[in-house]
Amino acid sequence: FFIVGLIFIPIGIGIFVTSNNIREIEIDYTGTEPSSPCNKCLSPDVTPCVCTINFTLEKAFEGNVFMYYGLSNFYQNHRRYVKSRDDSQLNGDSSALLNPSKECEPYRRNEDLPVAPCGAIANSMFNDTLELFLIANESDPTPTPIRLIKKGIAWWTDKHVKFRNPPGEGTLEERFKGTTKPINWLKPVYMLDSEEDNNGFINEDFIVWMRTAALPTFRKLYRLIERKNDLHPTLPAGQYYLNITYNYPVHSFDGRKRMILTTVSWMGGKNPFLGIAYITVGSIAFLVGVVLLVINHKYRSTSNTADTVAF
């Protein structure tokens, strides 16, 4: 017990400190509140709807900053939802491309054309566009756009092994010939991005989305903000604004949308729980150990007295 206690407490403290050092800011832009700038986008008439949210970073974000979008109350882990995909198709199998798995029903075919990528997951892909601008200072109204890196947000193995575009020569459009886009999508899959190596099935936003979240409230990596050099913080303290192209409807399921900016440590994102838990458990173990020691001691003495009486 003492060992457990003694080991756990420092670990907990370490974790806690690390976690506390992580800078994180979360901006809800669902727009259900009337005051929110994005409130206007709730009506389906406004298309495209762009809204802007201002926020201030109190402290500078050092190191690489990760930009997430977060969704709440979105049950990406619903059994039938999770199943509704065709890994073979996503892996570039040409036969599966034109004849997707039954699991994709009812998002398997649209107007007699196979849907690529098929299934409910793909169909419901997050399609807001987020842009981040730094208002350098009060005086200068021209905002500096923050460079958001699209690549490197998906697992390497996903991008290079699990997801593949259909084989063949020619442009992606040709390779995806004979398929149609998912119903909810605005653009076909081969137009997700301008870059060839981030388009089609290997579009990293798409890959990230396809990795279904475990819990109904989740975040997904959207962009990376790379550290420029050691001298300047990646995101200096100051005023920023977030430009949102609002496409994704969440109010039907009381969902919420967020944008999260966070730095990372060796243990990932900010989460005080682990540290606290470690500290607590360590302390409890220590306490129990002490209690046991006392009990044992007392016990031994009582038995010793009994001993002397008996013999």
Add this chain to the structure above:
Amino acid sequence: MGGRTRSDDERLYNYSSLLACGGKSSQTPKLAGKHRVVIPHLQPFKDEYNRFSGTYVNNRIRTTKYTLLNFVPRNLFEQFHRAANLYFLFLVVLNWVPLVEAFQKEITMLPLVVVLTIIAIKDGLEDYRKYKIDKHINNLVTKVYSRKEKKYVDCCWKDVTVGDFIRLSCNEIIPADIVLLFSTDPDGICHIETSGLDGESNLKQRQVVRGYAEQDPEVDPEKFSSRIECESPNNDLNRFRGFLEHSNKQRVGLSKENLLLRGCTIRNTEAVVGIVVYAGHETKAMLNNPGPRYKRSKLERRANTDVLWCILLLVIMCLTGALAHGIWLSRYESVLFFNIPEPDGHIVSPALAGFYMFWTMIILLQVLIPISLYVSIEIVKLGQIYFIQSDVDFYSEKMDSTVQCRALNIAEDLGQIQYLFSDKTGTLTENKMVFRRCSVAGFDYCHEENARRLESYQEAVSEDEDYTDTLSGSLNNVAKPRAPCCRTVPGGALGSKPSDHLSGSTCAVGSGEGASEVFHSRQAAFSSPIETDVVPDTRLLNKFGQITPHLFTSLDGTIQRPALETFYIMDFFIALAICNTVVVCAPNQPRQKIRLSSLSGTPIRSLEEIKNLFQRLSVRKSSSPSLASGKELPPGVPSTFVSRLSLFSRMKLTSPMEEEVSPMNESSQGCSNSACCMQIEKPHSSAGLTDSKVESLPGSPLASNLCYEAESPDEAALVYAARAYQCTLRSRTPEQVMVDFAALGPLTFQLLHILPFDSVRKRMSVVVRHPLSNEVVVYTKGADSAIMELLSGVSPDGANQEKEQMIIREKTQKHLDDYAKRGLRTLCIAKKVMSDTEYAEWLRNHFLAETSIDNREELLIESAMRLENKLTLLGATGIEDRLQEGVPESIEALHKAGIKIWMLTGDKQETAVNIAYACKLLEPEDRLFILNSQSNDACEVEMSVILKELQKKTPASPGQASLRKCSPQPPLTQDSGQRAALVITGKTLEFALQESLQRQFLELTAWSHTVVCCRATPLQKSEVVKLVRSHLQVMTLAIGDGANDVSMIQVADIGIGVSGQEGMQAVMASDFAISQFRHLSKLLLVHGHWCYTRLSNMILYFFYKNVAYVNLLFWYQFFCGFSGTSMTDYWVLIFFNLLFTSAPPVIYGVLEKDVSADTLMQLPELYQSGQKSEAYLPLTFWITLLDAFYQSLICFFVPYFTYQGSDIDIFTFGNPLNTAALFVILLHLIIESQNLTWIHMLVMIGSILSYFFFALVFGAMCVTCNPPSNPYWIMQEHMLDPVFYLVCILTTCIALLPRFTYRVLQGSLFPSLILRAKHLDRLTPEERAEALKKWRGAGKKNQVTSKYVDQSTGKSGRRPVSGPSAHAMKSATSCAAEQGDLPLCETALDLGFSAPEASDMMDPKI
């Protein structure tokens, strides 16, 4: 035989059998359904044969369940009889319904398929083994008569059909049930050994069908035109009824004496011929071959109820899921991204979705019901039984056998026995009967040399030479007789001389042992020197020696007292020698009867010649002058009676051979001419008889080499005893018995009838024609109660003798009581002289009885009753049945273990009680209540009186007593300060077992801690067991060795057979077979305890494991809208149970030893935990489940909070859950298991490694292989992530913390007996011995000083001391209030282990 009487009777018989069968019109072949007609399977009768025998099976046997073709369907069919398998099949089917499909269709099948495959492979292997044995048996060769070749040709067993003639030679195994038609034995008998059937290795005689015995050399199958009609095949080994109908419509009855059963072996007979009546599966042996026994153990029943609880839990969980899903769905109005409509576009209503979800959840959570539990239990049991069987402690050199587990699935019941029912003879005792004392004509002969010899034998068993030295030494030197109150202590001078002589004779026998070593071990057990040598009582021997010459003077009619006594003595020994069914054989030619080969080779024709010769030379005088008896022949004895005697007196000791010819047909019954003995002269004088190739054999060495094989050992003991008095049984055939009577020379008794022993009559009789008096004499031997009732009130010889008889009777009765008090088995010997007319009268009736087919048994008993009455008591014998080695210790240990021991014996009360004292079943300080009442009411009164007294004795529990009246419950032993013992006799038992008194009886027995039932019949034994078992709801164990214990063994929860002297019937019926009673204590205390704890812990662990794991899935449902998603890859999910966590519990179940064997043996008290089912109470089950819930909660929520709100995806989330669960589950096992060996560690590490290996490989290989859930590279990602490790460690620690704390606290605060015993194991040997001493010593001290009791009760006050026990301590009588001391033992023991324990506890922490 074939006397006139016989042929008369035959006619009678035919008539009666006609009568008996008349109603069923046995003559019509229609009856073939009920009766079977067998016709020779030969050309002339071909049509008829086909008509009758078409439906008869041939001799090919197939014991396999499956064939190659039907294996798969049949095996599946069998397996799906199991509810569990059906359940899983249902799940598989359910998963094929698309609406509720949770997994991929194929995956759900996997566990089922694996389980089915494992069991199918097991079954298949077993079956294949059987198939090979069958094939071997089917291809054995036997000789079958072939018409084509007109001789017997070799033929495979499988080709033998009903109606075939078979010729078998000595030592061949009988291939089918055969009616014996011919035997090379001139008397038409054939010896068989039935060890293959019932394990009895003694020889049994079978007889050629009447009418065939006198036939030509061999039965010619060509001429055999009779047909046999007999019963349809049945499984009664001891019954065969039918008749053989000759072509002339004459009928001959068939009985079991004529039937050779399949599987037996022909012995001592050169060749036999018979006709097959039953073949193959219709043989009695095959019909008697029951399948493997299947008993369900108590633990398994418990587990089954808990499985039901699990199902309930499952249903609740599924219902929750379904309801919640419905509610969850109904919250949303519109179509959602994640709520996918049906393929056809419409949306299911929430209610319907909820309904579907219910089934989906069932599939998802199916793992809750442990499918692998049953497989694992079976594997574990196999392992346990393997360990039991390979325990060297059970090895018995004498029997060359170890423990034998016949029932594979009740090993753990051994750990829960509460009531033990034991047979006495052969179970507690060795069943090696040693002739100890006898009482003849009212005089007791105590045979104390015998007693001394026995003692000395025990001291020097090892060396034969030493043995004889010691023997002679002890005979001369041992002054004090073992039997303290032996009335007739011989004077020193008188005693020493004969004993010198005697030691010499025993020397000779000792050297004869070399020969007996030829025998295999079983037989050696039969004829070990301790049984075979009886040192005659000198006084009796003197009498015997002195009297014999006077024999004939006494016969003169001048009846004097000593002469009468002589008569008695003579008759007594004759009765000892012949009133039995002992088979004589010579040890140096094993399995060869002493019947000389020259004789058996003699054609029967020569017998006729001898007869003629005899008739011619009937008055020819003996020419041997050397014989004293010959000289002392009184000349001119007046009566014909004596003249006949004189005829006999001419028989010489020197001629070892003699032939007896059956009474001549022509002679009238009273005529002296019919005396049918003839004497064969000394070789030199009877050269004319060379025909019969009689060789002179050395008489006396032969006699000492004789060896007897008896059905029961006491018979043999009596014969050996008779031999010691030179009344040697020389040979026995169905028609005659030859006895070497010391002074009279060989006497040949014509054996008229044997009424075999049965447990109803409790006696057996032989009817012989006395060679000297030519009277028909009935010798009866039986239990004293049975005989005493039948003694004649009026003796035919007048008042004087009657008085004599009365005196003898009284004296004998006194002796009998005395014997019984010494724990000797008593038998009474009586005789009755019948007139020939009486006999003929009786015989007629008897044949009537014998030949009736239907209620033959009752009629036979009735007939026996008619014969066995008005007996004259000759004397009584006392045979010692020595206690087996280690019996008292075992009994004591078992008592301490809290097992109530009942002794059920057929012996009389005194014997039983004495044996009970001897084996510590009863302690001197026990209060003994004897229930012996003659009527129902008396019994009731008696019982209530005893009951009241008992209740008075323990005032602590009057409330409980009244409570107990409603439902008889065994009061805890604490209640009774003094141990009470109950002795009940058979008759009273009968009353007690009646419906009305049952409850009272049970209540009474519940109070008493030992019950001895004497004079119990086998049926009563089983009734008692049944009663106790069903009414008290306790675990019962019955142990016995003989056929009379079979019913009891079968009724009890566990039947244990002692493979002893009385054959294998008990073993055949038992679940476990041990060779000695003392092994029982280890079997129960150690293996029973282990098996029980292991298995119960394993079952609990299985439940825990499944609940813990499944709940992870369940908790996840709260976060996925109860949609039935699993956060784990399906393969991992399935394999988790099937592979990663299955081996460790199995290893645990097989190898776990919570306390070492030594400690368990030394502290039998530990056994009580099993009796109370401590390891597996309902409470434990629920605590385990709660713990499982807690652990699963931790396992889920620690990762949940860790990853909450992060970008974790489903399977990445599931991975740490899984890993943590694996660690938790395995470490839980480590906490629970008490001793860890390297095997444990190996398996644990193996499991973990295999898990990681699987996850890594699966993650690496499987890119698109498993479409919906694709764990690609997840494990690899996690292995690089420190958070993963942190989470796993944290989860494991938190999850196990309470359990561990609980265990530690339990270890130091409230240690159970077992825990404390476990600590003893950790001590060094010296410390341990010390602690053990203290443990035991504490109990004793407490008894002595009540002061200390009070003190320490105060000291140990923090421990709850139950009221009754405190009371018991205060009253502190000197009795063994063993329960009362328990808390004190604890105190005393604390010091024994607390120090090491404390350090043990602290070490890991500091």
